Amino acid sequence: MSPVADRLSLPEFCSRGRLLAAVAAGQVVMLTIALAPTRAPRWDFTEFASASALATWIAIASAVALCKLRPWLSRLPTRVDFAAATAVPTLVALLGAGALNYIAASLGQFVLDAEMNRHFVLTTAGLTGLIAAIALRYFAAQDRWRAQVQAVSQAQMEALQARIRPHFLFNSMNSIAALVRRDPAAAERAVEDLSELFRAALGAPGQRGTLADEIHLAQRFLGIEQLRLGSRLQVNWNAAPGLPMDLPLPRLVLQPLLENAVVHGIARLKEGGEIRIDLSVVEGLLRIDVGNPRPVGVDPRPGNGHALESIRQRLRHQFGDGARMSSEAAEGYYRVRLELPLGAAA
Missing domain, CATH: 3.30.565.10 (Histidine kinase-like ATPase, C-terminal domain)
Structure with a gap:
């Protein structure tokens, strides 16, 4: 197989199933973090709901952005396309976490010092980028596997058609020859x-x-x-x-x-x-x-x-x-x- 044929193409995010998969991946990560044993106090329901809402927003916004940008990203060189695609959810998370901090501070919900703000924003963006890189590879491999299965099925069907054609055509010709x-x-x-x-x-x-x-x-x-x-x-x-x-x-x-x-x-x-x-x-x-x-x-x-x-x-x-x-x-x-x-x- 040629390098071009073996290349993983960027996965498609313009479908309801893929959007739901992205949201589900974000929720699984949030649940894992919430249940992970740490020295920090466990999240209460409000904190988990807030983190879950942020993860859902990042997943939806990232999927929509990747859907719209996919034609442009697909024209990039190999490996550069995946790096750029991974950067899209990372940037979405960076902007989203920063905006959330600004809005919450404006409403007086909580006030963090600059260092903690920076840590929250960078941690959210970094975690999103890691999850995005894994998800993009997984979805791309899944798409290629489905395409290969479909190609094999199509080839088998065409081979079966090719085998059946001469069978009935020759019999029909024999029937016509008997009538001439x-x-x-x-x-x-x-x-x-x-x-x-x-x-x-x-x-x-x-x-x-x-x-x-x-x-x-x-x-x-x-x-x-x-x-x-x-x-x-x-x-x-x-x-x-x-x-x-x-x-x-x-x-x-x-x-x-x-x-x-x-x-x-x-x-x-x-x-x-x-x-x-x-x-x-x-x-x-x-x-x-x-x-x-x-x-x-x-x-x-x-x-x-x-x-x-x-x-x-x-x-x-x-x-x-x-x-x-x-x-x-x-x-x-x-x-x-x-x-x-x-x-x-x-």
Whole structure:
């Protein structure tokens, strides 16, 4: 990895989560100081509340300042950027503690000599700078780790897509080749259907579609197979009302399931059979069932484990652990079920 790639970039503070983390870090430090065993008298509630309020103000002001200054700080040379970013909360604490002393003295709350004032201000600024340096390094490492995890997940998803593309495209081409001499008009229609599948399969890596797109592509694929298999292939779509047709989905999730149903089920039966596709919404989940007859006494997953694993990983990449995929094999029948959370598409 190059030095530039290995460099820790400044963390992002323009988010609610990061702001709350900064405030929480300040409160943990205050609580630690308050509970630390020392010879000095323990803080009472008023003193702790005052210190906690000051820490909260410094944390919020520092996070806002770093959020606004991040574009400028990011243009600085390596290491200088972190030094400058650490100086921002230190300066905020210096000004805040000095202002607090001035306001309190003006209101007659307490009067400290110059030496104690200077000690309070410098101690507050120094402690803030130390905490800021640690927090900046931690948050930067956390951001880089998340970026690496996302990059690895994206690369895995793209590799799975690249492996699945030739699989169904070559099968479709074979179907069209079988039609060229027997039924040129049908072959022409199949080429048009295949062009839709090419556009979806060869699109940008990680490109998403919607449930409506997936249904459309699946119908195109089944159109090609029906031209090849004729009356041996029957299709039964059962779509419940109110389906989230605009739900984002990875491209080509439904089509491989139908291809498995055709190749490992219908095509291996002399009399053919019916593929049943049920789509419904159950308890906040989009449920997709694909069922098909299969030869009796034959392993329900000969050669189709790769397609199922690809779909499982791509759905997990988009929906997280909320996406579920299961299969059920009965005597002479096979069904795959997808369950996707409607509110978790990222």
